[in-house]
Amino acid sequence: MNLTYHEIDRMWTSWKHITKLDPDKKNTKKIIKTVINSGTDAIMISGTLGVNKENALRLYNMIKDYDIPKIQEPSSPYCILDDVDYIFVPSVLNSIDAKWICSYHKDWIRNQNFDMQWDKIIPEAYIVLNQNSAVCRLTRAIYDLDIKDIVAYSMMAERFFKFPIIYIEYSGSYGNKEVVKTVKESIKDAKLFYGGGINNKERANEMRKYATIVVGNVVYEDLDAYLSTI
């Protein structure tokens, strides 16, 4: 699917608010409609567990005709859609397991027989910090990092690996504002994304000072609270 003029106008680097929809959750027409009309900058199709090509495609088909940028953030090489506008590909830098840093990525390229749409692939340097989250358990992330570790990972992501996005991930809990602020101050060109526990206006306003905010779970819990995060 080609980007419309409207979408090109909202290229990802200018986004301030992204809504994550999980293919493994119940995506009602009411949810989709609310999100589309909310003023969010983009919809990200993303989930840690239970995502496959079938349910990812089902969710994509619910949003494909709306004029809003559509991202997929795959959790494995086996659920990737062809027609989204962007594929944001996480690399979990604080995982102890190479699979989540780069070897799944190699598998994907191999499985695609080297035929990659590089223009729409945007690498994300994930730093996973909530030990109770599914993503932390799944990727075996070293979560007990102090601020110096987190800044060192961020600086490495930007300067050594040239990631365009650093993603501070507290999925399921609200993160430490000082961490997000300090990381923001320590990077130069990369965009900072923050996700985790944003379920009201106050939290949204606090984190958006430093990062593009990614709002997810609250969509499935309280649509009015979701709208207050915009």
Next chain:
Amino acid sequence: MNLTYHEIDRMWTSWKHITKLDPDKKNTKKIIKTVINSGTDAIMISGTLGVNKENALRLYNMIKDYDIPKIQEPSSPYCILDDVDYIFVPSVLNSIDAKWICSYHKDWIRNQNFDMQWDKIIPEAYIVLNQNSAVCRLTRAIYDLDIKDIVAYSMMAERFFKFPIIYIEYSGSYGNKEVVKTVKESIKDAKLFYGGGINNKERANEMRKYATIVVGNVVYEDLDAYLSTI
């Protein structure tokens, strides 16, 4: 140490032949003199085992006054020298252990208190392929890769992580020419380096068609054979 005009003239991207000297081996004056006058483009201070700041510095001091580019390729964050012209930092992409991909790198940045000489740090995407080598055992590299895996790793290194160097490492044995040729054809902007088993003119000429060659062990075995690789 500032680069001389002579050195600036030989910036790393134009190098065709690099000589690796190992701080843990016996570096005689005769070896140093032969290497300096050989016509090699640069000297790389590098070894897998037994390298520490003390012996790395001792070797550096033997070469520091010669007008030749001096690189360090550290095997850990604990042996890094301040005064070399370049620090080529490996990331072993086919290791199963995050330490050798990115977590040692994070430790280094943290230990330096974020004060990094980024201009002289050049990231290298290592693909380690000789199962009998010390580097393969140390980094727990998955060595039984077929050509499609190796190309997928190379493409990922260049396009996803933006590595300026892809390093095909057969350390201790002579590699597969077809592998090196195919990788060369599958990358665009990254420089391809090849190391392993280059101990005569024929091998040097074969691999230099596709890659910058890195010559190491033969220096300690047969200086005439070394000179024939230039």
